[in-house]
Structures are given as structure tokens and as C-alpha cells.
Amino acid sequence: MRLPGYQLDRHLQSKQLAPIYVISSDELLLKQEVCAAIRNKANHAGFTEYQRFFINAETDWESVFNAIYSVSLFQTKRFLDVDATDINILQTTGKRLENYAQHPLPDSILLLRLSKLDKKLEKKSWLQALEKTGVVIPLWPPFRNALPQWISQRAKSHQLTLTTTAINLLAASTEGNLSATAQTLEKLALMQLPNPIDEQVLASVLTEATQFTIFDFAENMLENPARALCILDSLCAEGVEPTLVLWAITRELRMLATCTQEQRIMLFPARRHTGVQRLLKKYCVQDYWQRLLAAAHIDRIIKGVEPGDPWEAMAKLIQLPS
Numbered sequence: 001m002r003l004p005g006y007q008l009d010r011h012l013q014s015k016q017l018a019p020i021y022v023i024s025s026d027e028l029l030l031k032q033e034v035c036a037a038i039r040n041k042a043n044h045a046g047f048t049e050y051q052r053f054f055i056n057a058e059t060d061w062e063s064v065f066n067a068i069y070s071v072s073l074f075q076t077k078r079f080l081d082v083d084a085t086d087i088n089i090l091q092t093t094g095k096r097l098e099n100y101a102q103h104p105l106p107d108s109i110l111l112l113r114l115s116k117l118d119k120k121l122e123k124k125s126w127l128q129a130l131e132k133t134g135v136v137i138p139l140w141p142p143f144r145n146a147l148p149q150w151i152s153q154r155a156k157s158h159q160l161t162l163t164t165t166a167i168n169l170l171a172a173s174t175e176g177n178l179s180a181t182a183q184t185l186e187k188l189a190l191m192q193l194p195n196p197i198d199e200q201v202l203a204s205v206l207t208e209a210t211q212f213t214i215f216d217f218a219e220n221m222l223e224n225p226a227r228a229l230c231i232l233d234s235l236c237a238e239g240v241e242p243t244l245v246l247w248a249i250t251r252e253l254r255m256l257a258t259c260t261q262e263q264r265i266m267l268f269p270a271r272r273h274t275g276v277q278r279l280l281k282k283y284c285v286q287d288y289w290q291r292l293l294a295a296a297h298i299d300r301i302i303k304g305v306e307p308g309d310p311w312e313a314m315a316k317l318i319q320l321p322s
Helices: 005-014 028-044 061-069 091-102 125-133 144-157 164-174 178-191 199-206 214-223 225-237 242-262 270-282 285-302 310-318
Strands: 020-024 049-054 078-083 108-114 135-138
Touching (some): 005 028, 005 135, 020 028, 020 125, 049 061, 061 091, 125 135, 144 178, 164 178, 178 199, 214 242, 214 270, 225 242, 225 310, 242 285, 242 310, 285 310
Parallel strands (some): 020 135, 049 078, 078 108
16 A cells, blocks of 8 residues: 555554554655654564664665565564665565565565655556555655645744744755754754744854755755755855765765766766766766866865865865866
């Protein structure tokens, strides 16, 4: 069956647990919370043996299925958590999942984490088989116009009340980043500020909150240089160590260089494949090595071997021509 995310609580309260759950989303916060709710319910229902499998392009699926089909040493009910968010499931693996859906293991719950549900994935016979036997829950971030309501509801769960202006300010400052929004609300709750919280109070808190991560910067570095510059300014203003930012830069450039030479698109999460494909058409491997040389120069600046401002040097790196 197909279940909207907002109906999960009712399902967990009134239904017997399904043998299979498929959670499909690119929104990490929503996915984590739904998976945690299902696992918590399963734990209370006696599925106390927990096994987690992190799947990447190098994973041997045969060993994963061997572990799934192995007999529990403790004869306990098992919760099998398979995180395949960052890969495309190939035909042979899909066939194994389809067979599992037709004959799910007794005393086991399989939870499969996937990237967002698209038309191509919808047509897979293995997904249709999993949906027939179990529950498929696609999760989508709220639309921009629905984000204030999402913030208001989440604030209430922390016993917080924000003014309309404060809610709009938070929505604008985090730019739809649900994890950053949730972290800010958690911080407000810990501060035990009096309700309602207005925009002036929130603004003072936001100046201390980290709105972006080094990975946000790295992902936008070549795909959206203008946005990357804004994120870089934010990271600098927030006092993030330039060493961490440089690490993200070199990691991104090396992955892109490897992907260009070896066509290993699976090095990147599925949600980034379209953007990375555009980069592979726009840049050649020499472009990435040119930027890695610039990164080595920035490393020497950070270490004090050469003069200069590492933040200015990173900004110049972003603006290098292709």
C-alpha cells in the first residue's frame, strides 16, 4: 500500500506492523524521523534485534542478502534497516527484492531507505512488489508557501510560539533547509525564551546559528558559484574553520575528477546526479586539477607558509573560468 507521510502516526497506532516498509525521500530530516518512528514502534512490538546495512556502489548485495536470510542467533524478532539512498538498484538486486516481497521472512521487518520517488522508480517491478506486500511512504519537503505552517507546527511540538513575522524570517533565513530550521527551533527550546518569540529575538539567535554546512558550499561551488559565494560569506561570518571548508573543496574536486576519468557517477548521491552530469559536460579533468592546485595554495596560506587571506583565496577559486 501507499501511505502519505502525514498518515504514519495513525497507521502505527491502529494497524499491525507491515513486513516491509519503503521510505523514499531526498529530505534527510523527514526520512530520519519517519524511520525512527517505525523502528520505535517495532521495538515495542518485540522486534528488538536491529541490523543496519549501509549500501554504496561498492557493496556486495549477495553478502547483504546472506545476512538478511541468516537465522538469528538469539531467536529474536529482527528489524532489518537497509539504507540504499545513494545508489540505483540494478536489475539483479531488484529481482532479489521482488522475491523477498513475495516471501517475506517471518518475525522480521525490512525497512528500505531510497532516494526520492520518481517516474522511473515507480515503474520498477520490484518496487511494485514491495508496495503490494508492504507499505511505501514517499516523503516530500513542504512547498515554499507551506513552509511557515510546517515551522509553526514543529515549534508547537517544542512548546514554542513564534510570531508570523518571526516564522517568515526563519523560513527566509534557512532557505527551506529543514534540518537547519529544526536545529534552530531546538536551540530556541533549550534557551527557554518566553513566548511569543518575535523577529528581533529570533534575529539575535540566528546570528549565532549555523545556517549552512561545508557540504552545502561544496555542492554549489561549481553548480551555482553565486550561491556558493553567499554560503562562503556565511561560513566565514559564523567562524567556521577554513580548514574544514578547504577539506570539502578538495573532496568535491577529487570526486569530480575521478568521475570524469572513470565515469563513476555513483560516487555522488542520487539526488546530485543531474547536476553532476551537467558539470561533466562543462568541465574537463584539467579544470579540476587546476582548482586542486589552487586549493594546495590555500592550504599553504592556512598553514602560514604563504601570505594571504584563505577566505579571499577560496572566493577566487570559485570564480576561476572553465
